[in-house]
Amino acid sequence: MHTSIFLEFFKRTRNRSTEIIEKVIQGIFLILGLITVGCVLLITVYLVISGIPAIKEIGLIHFLFGKEWASTAAEPKYGILPFILTSVYGTAGAILMGVPVGFFAAVYLSKVASKKVRAVIETAVNLLAGIPSVVYGLVGMLVLVPAIREVFHVPDGASLLAAIVVLAIMVLPNIIKVSVTALDAVPKEFEDASLALGATPTETFFRVSVPAAKSGIAAAVVLGVGRAVGEAMAVMMVAGNVANMPSLFQSVRFLTTAVSGEMAYSSPGSLQRNALFSIALVLFLFIMLINATLNFFLKRDKEK
Numbered sequence: 001m002h003t004s005i006f007l008e009f010f011k012r013t014r015n016r017s018t019e020i021i022e023k024v025i026q027g028i029f030l031i032l033g034l035i036t037v038g039c040v041l042l043i044t045v046y047l048v049i050s051g052i053p054a055i056k057e058i059g060l061i062h063f064l065f066g067k068e069w070a071s072t073a074a075e076p077k078y079g080i081l082p083f084i085l086t087s088v089y090g091t092a093g094a095i096l097m098g099v100p101v102g103f104f105a106a107v108y109l110s111k112v113a114s115k116k117v118r119a120v121i122e123t124a125v126n127l128l129a130g131i132p133s134v135v136y137g138l139v140g141m142l143v144l145v146p147a148i149r150e151v152f153h154v155p156d157g158a159s160l161l162a163a164i165v166v167l168a169i170m171v172l173p174n175i176i177k178v179s180v181t182a183l184d185a186v187p188k189e190f191e192d193a194s195l196a197l198g199a200t201p202t203e204t205f206f207r208v209s210v211p212a213a214k215s216g217i218a219a220a221v222v223l224g225v226g227r228a229v230g231e232a233m234a235v236m237m238v239a240g241n242v243a244n245m246p247s248l249f250q251s252v253r254f255l256t257t258a259v260s261g262e263m264a265y266s267s268p269g270s271l272q273r274n275a276l277f278s279i280a281l282v283l284f285l286f287i288m289l290i291n292a293t294l295n296f297f298l299k300r301d302k303e304k
Contacts, residue, residue, distance in 0.1 A: 047284055052278075055278050066078065067082060071272045093160075095168075106175070134237075136169065140166040159240060159249045181216065235256065240253075
C-alpha cells in the first residue's frame with residue numbers, strides 16, 4: 001500500500017517536473033524567436049530611417065533608374081540602375097551555373113555514391129563552405145581574372161563573368177549540403193515502392209525522391225540566392241568595381257560593393273552616406289522580394 005502511494009507520488013512529481021522543464025524550454029525558444037524577429041525589425045526600421053531622406057532628395061525615379069553614379073563629382077549623380085541590373089544578372093548567372101551542378105551533385109551523393117566516396121566529397125564541400133570570402137576573391141583575382149583576359153582577349157579580366165563564376169562556386173556548398181539533407185530525409189519506402197512497380201533507380205531518384213524533397217531543395221536555392229546577392233568582398237576583388245552598365249566582359253559594380261566601397265570615406269550625415277544607406281535598403285527589399293516570390297510558389301505547389 002505504502003509502496004503504491006509512493007510510486008504514485010513519484011510519478012506525479014516527475015510529470016510536474018517534466019511539464020515545468022518543457023514550459024521553460026518553450027519560453028526560451030519563444031524569447032529567441034522574438035529576438036530574431038526584433039533584430040529583423042530593427043534593421044528594417046534603421047534602413048528605412050537612414051535611406052528614405054536621400055531618396056526624397058534625389059528623387060525615386062532618378063535614384064532607381066539613373067544610369068550614372070558619381071557621388072564625389074562636383075555635380076554628384078546618384079543613379080543606381082547599373083548596380084541593380086548588375087546584381088540581378090550576376091545573381092541569375094551564378095544560380096544558373098551553380099544550381100544544376102549542386103543539384104546533381106546532391107543527388108549523386110545521397111542516392112548513388114558509396115560511403116567512402118560520399119565521405120571524401122562531403123569533406124571537400126565542407127571545406128568549400130568554410131573558406132573565407134576574401135580567399136575566393138584572392139584566388140579569382142590571381143587565377144580566374146588573368147585566365148578570362150587570355151582566353152577571351154579582353155583588356156581586363158575583372159568583369160561580370162569573373163564575378164558570376166566566383167559566385168557560382170561560392171553557392172555550391174549551401175546548395176549541396178541542404179539538398180543532400182532533404183534527399184536523405186525522403187522515406188525509403190517511397191523508393192522501394194517505386195522500384196517494386198518496375199521503375200529504374202534513375203527514374204526513382206528523379207520522379208520520386210526529388211519531388212518528395214522539393215521543399216528542401218528549394219530552401220537550398222534560397223540560401224544560394226541569399227549568398228550570391230549578399231556577397232561583397234569576393235565580388236569586389238574580381239568584378240573591377242566600376243559603375244558601368246552590366247556587360248559580360250566589362251568591369252561592373254554590384255549593390256553590395258557599391259555600399260562597401262564608399263562607406264569608409266563618406267562623411268556622416270552627407271547625401272553620399274545617406275544614398276549608400278538607400279542602396280542598402282534597395283538590396284534588403286530585393287532579397288525580401290526574392291524570398292517572398294519563392295515562398296509563394298512553394299506554397300502554391302503544396303496547395304495543389
